[in-house]
Amino acid sequence: MTVLADSTSSSPLHFAQYFLDHSSEDLRLLWSHTWLSVVPVVIGLLIALPLGWTARRYRWTYPPIISITGLLYTIPSIALFVMVPPLLGLDTLDPLQVPIALTVYSVALLVRVVADGLASVPEDTVQAATALGFRPVERFFKVELPIAVPVIAAGLRVAVVSNVSIVAVAGTIGLSNLGQLFTQGFQLSTPDAYYPPIVLGIVLCVLLAVVLDLAVVGLNRLLTPWRRAVPS
Amino acid sequence: MIADVVTWLTDSSHWTDTKFDTGIWTQLLAHLKFVGIALAIALLIALPLGLFIGHTRRWGWLVAGANALRALPTVGVLVLLTVIISPHFQGRTDTGFLIPTEIVLVLLAVPPILSNTYAGVQNVEPGIRDAAFGMGMTGPQVLLRVEFPISLPLIFSGVRSATLQLIATATVASYLPLGGLGRFIYDGLAQQDYPQMIGGGVLVAALALLTDLVLATIQRYVVSRGITRRFSSKQAVPDSRIAAVHETDGAHA
DSSP states (O other): OTTTTOSSOOOGGGHHHHHHHTHHHHHHHHHHHHHHHHHHHHHHHHHHHHHHHHHHHSGGGHHHHHHHHHHHHHSOHHHHHHHHHHHHTOOTTOTTHHHHHHHHHHHHHHHHHHHHHHHTSOHHHHHHHHHTTOOHHHHIIIIIHHHHHHHHHHHHHHHHHHHHHHHHHHHHTTOSSTHHHHHHHHHHTSSSOOOHHHHHHHHHHHHHHHHHHHHHHHHHHHHOTHHHHSOO | OHHHHHHHHHOGGGTSOOSSSOOHHHHHHHHHHHHHHHHHHHHHHHHHHHHHHHHHOOOHHHHHHHHHGGGSOHHHHHHHHHHHHGGGOOSSOOHHHHHHHHHHHHHHHHHHHHHHHHHHHHTSOHHHHHHHHHTTOOHHHIIIIIIHHHHHHHHHHHHHHHHHHHHHHHHHGGGSSOOSTHHHHHHHHHTTOHHHHHHHHHHHHHHHHHHHHHHHHHHHHHSOHHHHTOSSTTSOOOOHHHHHHHHHOOOOO
């Protein structure tokens, strides 16, 4: 208590001072929060690309793939967190349970996005590429995938921003990330409210969500230079 | 472990209240109460507002503003509001925890309903709207008899996505000393009673899936067949959830 609550004031505006007082601890939480928000989305995208391609290439696979991933996305995050270890034979509270659950969500969200993104590629473009001599694999990576980037990027923004919030939920079942600041603040708030860690946690979460969102937007711009060349 | 979870779930003493423990049925009702209250309030706010914004094309910034709320970490806002509000309620009531929970749940449910209602009304084909006006309908008539029924599929997908987020977040509310199915998850964690914790997770997941199924069934009967083009079984009906991700970007909590 005395160590954690050594800021002179408990005013909500004192979160900056609180951050300076505990910067190494807070930065560690922020860092692990960032990793947990980003890595599952990247892995999820790598898994979603072949699945989305399959759903697009073999149309009959689209309904079952989309239904199953839609069903997975329906399961509340905290339920998925606690259900992952027994289903995969891991130890209860295995450190991998949250990244795995988040990857499942990312795949569930992104498969649809990838399939729809590939569907947004004009048929004429695909035929032109084929006529120019692109082989199917080459055509996928050099023509279809780049054109689908804006749609996929829109899905990635949703995935990354919602991940930041879900990771904070994982903090309530004991994982070390920004969610722990809320637990700390809650425990320090008896009998009197002690705001700094709670406000700091919210501020850092929002900042992280905004930064990651902007990063995806920037990546999208970098990968689609032709969209800036032609004003639409 | 899976066998232990099945044992926990099938033990009838866990379903009814005992002298020491609250049973699954009671917690399920508490969970549904949290979700029901929040959904009702969110619908009262978001539905008229979305219809108004979509119809008049004014105040569009409200939708963008509501969407920005989604970047807020739900748990953080819940704890913050609890710390602010709960000291004002002394004694043996849980009102001090119930009010912040419902505020967070409403904040969470408004954006998907609002943005889907708005998008639904705004995306009605201009030709249809012009035809309605041309037939002599007044503004409110066009809104309620033409634009509203046509945008129902999108509105429903917003309501479904909001409901799922409510069920998920009402679970996190058990992080506070409140009831609900999340009680089993957090109590199981604290007591290292893992079958109870995982059983709670299974119950929450089952509730979410069942609720979505019920809402999908309601949607099937409420939305006009002229809009879903569900005339024969051969024609493919687009899954409403397909619209959901584009329009609502579900932020799971």
